[in-house]
Amino acid sequence: MWIEQYRPATLDEVIGQPHIVERLKFMVEGIHKGEDIPHMLFAGMQGTGKTSTAIAFMKTAFGDAWSQNWLEMNASDERSISVIRSKVKEFASRGVIGTYTTNTGETKPIPFNTVFLDECDNLTPEAQAALRRMMERYPQTRFILSANYPQKLIDPIKDRCAFASTRFRPISVEVMRPALLALSTALTDEALDLLMRTSRGSMRKALNLLWTLTRVAGEVDVEDVEDYIVTLEPTRVKALLSKVAKAKGAERSKGLRLYREVDKEVDALSARGMSGVEILDAFYDLVTTDESMPLALQQRILSGIGQALHWASVAQDDVLAVKAFLRNITLI
Ligand SMILES: Nc1ncnc2c1ncn2[C@@H]1O[C@H](COP(=O)(O)OP(=O)(O)O)[C@@H](O)[C@H]1O
Ligand SMILES: [Mg+2]
Known part of the structure; x- marks a missing residue:
């Protein structure tokens, strides 16, 4: 599927979120100089690049070694907060491993583990309190939390995170158009417009739909798009x-x-x-x-x-x- 294939590999490839990417690049420079970074909260509607940006941040900071110190979990899949807690504990007790090359060419030990916890807004307030304690407990672990509805998160979590008061924005048509055209020029202008309208700012939806449509032989017009989308007229x-x-x-x-x-x-x-x-x-x-x-x-x-x-x-x-x-x- 395209959504896996076209995950941005670096922060420069993340589109439509300059307000977030700029600060992350700044943080990467800080890390390379030996500075600490805070926990982070990536909030906003789905398909706008929260998971991709977290991974691109890691890759930009640590290159190929990024995944050794990365633990990704989904708060809705892991059955309870105790499962999450034991995984985080095990991960933290393993220590931080590996080295990376800084942008000035030095080799340095990777300074922290990163736990990416998706869909945190699905945790109950009690589970969130437990998560907050975890965030304080392990000095070598940084959390990147992701949420569609950040207003459901308790203040003590938001207070501990960078980006808590900013949002991943819906991907605008102006930003989305060139990105989609780079992948396929098989669609007529009207067909592309309809595809983008239907996606309502979600790059994931747009890519999935474009991928499906490029299976259509020849030029793809509006009627072809209408065959594939569900709309409620x-x-x-x-x-x-x-x-x-x-x-x-x-x-x-x-x-x-x-x-x-x-x-x-x-x-x-x-x-x-x-x-x-x-x-x-x-x-x-x-x-x-x-x-x-x-x-x-x-x-x-x-x-x-x-x-x-x-x-x-x-x-x-x-x-x-x-x-x-x-x-x-x-x-x-
Ligand atoms: N801002 C973005 N820049 C580039 N690609 C994106 C962006 N947002 C989403 N995508 C594409 O859509 C797919 C799903 O995005 P994802 O990061 O999982 O979104 P989220 O975590 O916000 O739901 C990614 O694999 C990527 O191909
Ligand atoms: Mg995600």
């Missing part, structure tokens, strides 16, 4: 809303049947790869662009979307949040 959102309105007004058994149909449509979108948040986005787009919708109704739907986004982030099942949203809104 405004007309379909309207149809869903009117079905919900009918269900609310209907007698019990008919109402239930209509709601089941609505659930089924939501499941079908999810089965094609659309996330609950993306489905809610489509409702948001319709509501905020439909000139004919009464303001009071618009407000009710928007407040429902707000609540569903909250449910989605708390419950980790955003498709269920969409279904609950559709049963809860009052349309008539």
Whole structure:
């Protein structure tokens, strides 16, 4: 897959995050001069380069020796904080190994181990407190934490990290276009525009889609892209809303049947790869662009979307949040 193949190998290859890359390059220079570095928090939406930047930072600082002192874990996969703790402990007790060549040509011992902990925002507050203790415990270990929703992290963790108040930005169209064109020129301008719109700032999504599309023979046009993406068109959102309105007004058994149909449509979108948040986005787009919708109704739907986004982030099942949203809104 391209997303593995085209992981930036150095900080210079990371695109669209100059505010972060500049500071990291500065840190690399510091390391080479023997200076210490802080723990770091990489926050922002997925597909914007958090993992890639952490690896590129290590490679830029330590060259080929980077991976010897690198431990990568995913906070959602590791079953509990005690599993994470024992791995970190084992890693720290092993000591720091290997040497690297500085930018002035000296050979120096690598100064610290790095633990990359992905999706930290999925840790409970208690687990986060345990993580915070780990961050203080091992003087030769630096943590790079990554989070999609940094507001879920406790302050004592954020206070200990550089970059806690900055964000990885969605990759802008201007930055994304040349990067994608460097990989493939098979797409027409309109097809590329649609691909980038669909990706909504995620380089991962854009690369995955581009990779899929370059399997199409010959020139790739808008229709080819449409075949591969799932979109929820405004007309379909309207149809869903009117079905919900009918269900609310209907007698019990008919109402239930209509709601089941609505659930089924939501499941079908999810089965094609659309996330609950993306489905809610489509409702948001319709509501905020439909000139004919009464303001009071618009407000009710928007407040429902707000609540569903909250449910989605708390419950980790955003498709269920969409279904609950559709049963809860009052349309008539
Ligand atoms: N800022 C970026 N610069 C260059 N490539 C990127 C960037 N962001 C994402 N990518 C590409 O997308 C893939 C996934 O990015 P990743 O670093 O895993 O994102 P995140 O950790 O933020 O979800 C990478 O392998 C890389 O090819
Ligand atoms: Mg990542």
